Amino acid sequence: MARRILVGVVKSDRMNKTRRVEIERSVRHPKYTKIVRRKTICHVHDENNESKSGDKVEIEESRPLSKLKRWNLVRIIGKTDTVGLAEPHVEAQASL
Numbered sequence: 001m002a003r004r005i006l007v008g009v010v011k012s013d014r015m016n017k018t019r020r021v022e023i024e025r026s027v028r029h030p031k032y033t034k035i036v037r038r039k040t041i042c043h044v045h046d047e048n049n050e051s052k053s054g055d056k057v058e059i060e061e062s063r064p065l066s067k068l069k070r071w072n073l074v075r076i077i078g079k080t081d082t083v084g085l086a087e088p089h090v091e092a093q094a095s096l
Contacts, residue, residue: 004061007077008042013053018069019044021059043068054080 008023023040043066044059051057056078059071 005058005074006042006071007056007058010051010053010055010057011041013049013051017046017049019046019051019057019073021057021071042071044071044073045069046073051076052080 006023008021010019011022012020021042021044023042025038025040026035027038028034029036042059044057045062045065051073055076057076058074060074062070062072064070065072
């Protein structure tokens with residue numbers, strides 16, 4: 001049986017060797033036929049703690065690793081620069 005491979009964004013990297021990845025998909029509402037966005041959260045095993053919050057990653061389905069983890073990190077598709085986001089907030093407080 002082929003393992004599913006999905007692409008998502010890391011939403012949380014607080015746990016050791018575990019990441020919360022959000023996968024967004026579009027589905028048609030059965031009654032109103034409007035396209036709506038749905039999100040799925042997957043707990044992913046990241047052996048080397050490589051990914052950070054905001055990174056775009058590719059994950060692969062695996063055997064159950066714990067109560068919640070059923071996915072492995074395959075590769076990081078795109079990194080984000082989170083250092084630049086915190087600096088303006090610190091400078092704004094210093095000027096007050």
